[in-house]
Amino acid sequence: MQRLLFEQSPDAMALCSDDGRVLLWNPGAEELFGYTADEALGRRWDELVVPPGAAREEQGRRERARDGNVTARAVLRRRQDGTLLHADSALRAVFGSDRRLQGYAICERDVTALTISRDTRLVEERFRDLLESVPDAMVIVNEIGRIVLFNGQCERLFGFVRAEIVGQPIETLLPARFHAAHVAHRLRFLERPAVRQMGAGLALFGRRRDGAEFPVQISLSPLAVGDVHYVMSAIRDISAEKRFEQALQEKNIELTVANQAKDRFLATMSHELRTPLNAIIGFSGLLLMQRAGELNDEQRRQLAIVRQSGEQLLALIEQLLALAQLQSGAAPPAPEPLDLAALLRVMGPRLAPLAEHAGCMLATALPATAAPIEADRPSVERLVRTLAAQALREGSGAELVLAVRLVDAEVQLTLGRGSELDAPPAPCGGARPDGSGLAHELAARLAERAGARLACRRGGPGSALYTLSWPAS
Numbered sequence: 001m002q003r004l005l006f007e008q009s010p011d012a013m014a015l016c017s018d019d020g021r022v023l024l025w026n027p028g029a030e031e032l033f034g035y036t037a038d039e040a041l042g043r044r045w046d047e048l049v050v051p052p053g054a055a056r057e058e059q060g061r062r063e064r065a066r067d068g069n070v071t072a073r074a075v076l077r078r079r080q081d082g083t084l085l086h087a088d089s090a091l092r093a094v095f096g097s098d099r100r101l102q103g104y105a106i107c108e109r110d111v112t113a114l115t116i117s118r119d120t121r122l123v124e125e126r127f128r129d130l131l132e133s134v135p136d137a138m139v140i141v142n143e144i145g146r147i148v149l150f151n152g153q154c155e156r157l158f159g160f161v162r163a164e165i166v167g168q169p170i171e172t173l174l175p176a177r178f179h180a181a182h183v184a185h186r187l188r189f190l191e192r193p194a195v196r197q198m199g200a201g202l203a204l205f206g207r208r209r210d211g212a213e214f215p216v217q218i219s220l221s222p223l224a225v226g227d228v229h230y231v232m233s234a235i236r237d238i239s240a241e242k243r244f245e246q247a248l249q250e251k252n253i254e255l256t257v258a259n260q261a262k263d264r265f266l267a268t269m270s271h272e273l274r275t276p277l278n279a280i281i282g283f284s285g286l287l288l289m290q291r292a293g294e295l296n297d298e299q300r301r302q303l304a305i306v307r308q309s310g311e312q313l314l315a316l317i318e319q320l321l322a323l324a325q326l327q328s329g330a331a332p333p334a335p336e337p338l339d340l341a342a343l344l345r346v347m348g349p350r351l352a353p354l355a356e357h358a359g360c361m362l363a364t365a366l367p368a369t370a371a372p373i374e375a376d377r378p379s380v381e382r383l384v385r386t387l388a389a390q391a392l393r394e395g396s397g398a399e400l401v402l403a404v405r406l407v408d409a410e411v412q413l414t415l416g417r418g419s420e421l422d423a424p425p426a427p428c429g430g431a432r433p434d435g436s437g438l439a440h441e442l443a444a445r446l447a448e449r450a451g452a453r454l455a456c457r458r459g460g461p462g463s464a465l466y467t468l469s470w471p472a473s
Contacts, residue, residue: 416465
């Protein structure tokens with residue numbers, strides 16, 4: 001008869017050994033918790049049905065039962081699929097004829113529906129009017145993840161009527177593929193409840209009654225009413241923001257493609273234009289050398305203009321290509337300790353032919369001591385060459401001057417051509433009729449990569465000076 005009562009009881013019944021391992025498991029327990037008898041027998045009761053964080057409380061119940069008391073109370077339980085439920089649980093210690101502990105008899109009944117009904121009444125009495133007045137969709141769930149409050153904004157957002165959604169798992173509002181992961185997230189939140197945005201950095205989606213999915217942003221807040229704990233969620237549809245973000249990404253892709261096309265065009269233009277320009281410059285040079293016969297003064301003057309114009313146009317093309325390379329994301333600068341004075345001593349012989357070609361001499365004023373800076377060496381070298389070439393084109397003085405000095409904990413390099421070099425500094429850049437604006441823009445980009453501050457000084461016609469300043473390292 002006792003065996004029949006055990007098997008036919010509508011309640012979940014189990015008998016555990018003194019160390020908590022399942023010895024008997026009735027059909028009611030199979031139905032309530034989802035484990036078959038074969039799956040449950042031999043495993044620990046706490047491992048099967050006790051949620052994380054409740055094991056200590058369960059151990060305390062067993063200790064009280066060993067004193068001869070039947071412990072009965074409402075508890076949280078976990079099914080095989082991870083979902084939680086409310087149960088009324090009675091636990092009694094079983095002793096042998098020698099009064100030694102043999103195990104524990106457990107009888108539990110699902111009271112989830114009753115608990116949800118109680119929670120719904122309690123929460124709606126306190127918060128319903130308040131949450132109906134807020135602009136966001138608000139959901140309150142109890143500690144097992146069942147919906148107990150669903151405001152009007154939620155009804156409009158998800159398409160569910162309050163009567164059909166209250167009491168359902170919160171996962172009902174999520175796409176099916178997220179259910180299992182969300183249950184795990186929810187359990188972790190219950191262990192350490194705190195106000196926070198859910199899924200920061202993740203793509204979160206809600207599911208409407210008709211199955212349509214939409215992106216959402218969710219904020220979670222723990223809520224306590226007496227001894228009962230709830231979680232309040234504010235849900236916002238961010239479909240418009242996602243569409244805007246997608247449009248921006250598409251525009252970025254279009255801009256990237258256009259930029260790549262521009263780079264290909266500039267590379268092609270470089271080859272196509274430099275070849276005939278080099279021919280023009282070369283043949284005009286040969287004519288000026290009078291290899292093809294004597295030239296009169298006017299012919300030499302006009303050929304010099306042709307050659308000078310060709311060289312200027314070639315320089316502009318080189319600057320345009322260099323600027324495009326910097327704008328397209330060249331390799332990042334790699335600053336290193338440099339001695340600027342020593343670097344210019346090495347570069348001097350390479351800059352001298354440029355000065356001679358422009359009809360002037362290279363003059364340097366370098367300190368005997370080191371001029372230490374922290375900069376990207378290739379950027380510094382390219383910057384000095386760019387400014388030297390531009391100074392030679394802009395100025396008409398007899399010397400191209402490079403001077404390094406220490407001024408107020410800074411290392412300054414002055415570079416220019418002309419006699420009136422004490423003019424006040426002016427910003428470099430901007431469109432100019434002589435085309436120097438492109439060179440100044442390139443120099444400004446290179447100065448940024450080299451970690452230098454660039455300024456221009458202009459005296460009268462035929463004089464120009466550039467100043468580069470670095471913090472002394």
